[in-house]
Amino acid sequence: MALESASFISGLVSANPPGTDAISQGDDHLRLIKTVLKASLPNADAAINGIHTKATAPSSTSAGQLWFDTTNNLLNMRNEADDGWVILAASEAGGVLATTHARLTGNASVRSATYADTGLAFSHTKLTASSDLYVNVNIFQNTYSNFSTSTEDYVYAILTDSSGTLIVDTNNDQPIMIMEDVGQGTGVTWDVGAGWSWMYKVTNANCPTPGAGAQSFKMYTKCTNAGDMGSQFNMGCTVMVWEIAT
Numbered sequence: 001m002a003l004e005s006a007s008f009i010s011g012l013v014s015a016n017p018p019g020t021d022a023i024s025q026g027d028d029h030l031r032l033i034k035t036v037l038k039a040s041l042p043n044a045d046a047a048i049n050g051i052h053t054k055a056t057a058p059s060s061t062s063a064g065q066l067w068f069d070t071t072n073n074l075l076n077m078r079n080e081a082d083d084g085w086v087i088l089a090a091s092e093a094g095g096v097l098a099t100t101h102a103r104l105t106g107n108a109s110v111r112s113a114t115y116a117d118t119g120l121a122f123s124h125t126k127l128t129a130s131s132d133l134y135v136n137v138n139i140f141q142n143t144y145s146n147f148s149t150s151t152e153d154y155v156y157a158i159l160t161d162s163s164g165t166l167i168v169d170t171n172n173d174q175p176i177m178i179m180e181d182v183g184q185g186t187g188v189t190w191d192v193g194a195g196w197s198w199m200y201k202v203t204n205a206n207c208p209t210p211g212a213g214a215q216s217f218k219m220y221t222k223c224t225n226a227g228d229m230g231s232q233f234n235m236g237c238t239v240m241v242w243e244i245a246t
Contacts (some may be wrong), residue, residue, distance in 0.1 A: 003028050009040045051075075057085065064239070097131055097243045100124040104137075104237040110221050111230040115158060118233045120219035124241040127203075129211045133202040134242040135159065137219060141237075143177045144191040145229035151181040154224040155231045159200050161208035162216035168206040174198065176221070179229065193234070 002021065004013045018030055043052065043060045049170050050057045051066035056068060057076075065078040067085065073095075076085040097179050106119020124133060137159075145153045155177040159170045166172055176196045181188055 003032065006032060006036050007039055008034055011034060019056065028053055033213040051112065064065065076169055097127050097245050098124075099243070100189060100239075102239050104139075104219075104233070107232050107234055109230050109232045110223065111226050112222055113224065113226040115156075115160075115220040115222045117164060117218055117220055118231075120233055120237060121162065121216065122218075122239045122241075123213050123214055123216045126207070126212045126243055128243075128245060130204050131243050131245050132204055133207065133215065134244060135200040135217065136197065136240045136242075137200075137237070138195070138239070139176070139219070140195045140234045141177070142191065142193045142232045142234055143179060143229065144189070144231075145181075145182040145225075146189045147168045147177045148228050150225045150228055152224075153179045153229040155221055155229070156224075157198075157219060157221050159202075160218050160220055162218060164218065164220060167200065167202055167208075167217070169203065170200045170206075171198075177231070202221045 002013070002016045002018055003025075004011065004016055012033070017025065020027055031039070040214060043058045043062060043065055045059055046052065046054050051068055053070060055069065055071040057069075058065070061078050061082055063078055063080050063082045066073070067076045067078070069076060075088045077088050079086050097183050100122075102122045104120045108118045110116050120139075126133070128234075139157075141155075143155055147153070154195045156173045156174055157176045158172060158174065159167045161167065176198075177192070177194060179190055179192065181190070204210055208217065219233070221231050221233075223231060
């Protein structure tokens with residue numbers, strides 16, 4: 001009887017047993033197949049699709065083992081010490097669903113001690129109702145001051161919805177520029193061009209329109225001493241929005 005010696009699936013010989021073997025010897029082959037399958041798939045304690053696919057982790061683990069967590073949509077790998085899981089990739093949950101890249105236009109000069117719209121508007125259309133947004137603005141601006149009433153001037157910025165209402169949990173009065181007239185006295189005029197970048201997290205609940213659909217934003221600025229200074233967003237400003245599933 002042709003009965004191979006095998007410990008794993010790769011050791012099985014597909015030509016065995018030959019048709020000349022007695023039927024009564026088939027139990028030896030059946031036992032070999034069962035032994036090889038259990039040794040090759042030692043942690044298969046539920047239905048699998050190449051890897052362990054279940055809401056809970058496998059009860060029996062080994063280093064390098066893969067597990068797709070169906071509750072959180074995460075692909076995990078058992079670490080080398082076999083004492084924890086390493087997240088390899090995220091499916092929908094925690095993954096990037098969509099992105100928006102826009103070049104912002106509008107260079108209106110702002111000389112106001114209260115927030116004024118400078119024309120930097122942008123939008124992102126959310127794909128899902130519960131996702132969060134990460135908004136990165138990259139701004140080049142021109143700031144000028146004649147220091148007629150003060151020797152220290154600031155420019156501030158906020159992220160708002162289309163009507164100018166501050167997005168909840170984002171920075172109010174975010175300073176983006178300071179100009180100081182150190183030792184020069186009033187009457188000195190300074191003019192500075194500079195770039196700045198800021199990342200905002202906007203949860204679904206704080207989006208201009210919570211849920212799926214178009215989300216419209218604007219950037220507003222103000223000056224500490226409107227009589228002294230002004231600020232102007234110049235060409236080349238960009239924004240990147242990442243929509244992240246939760």
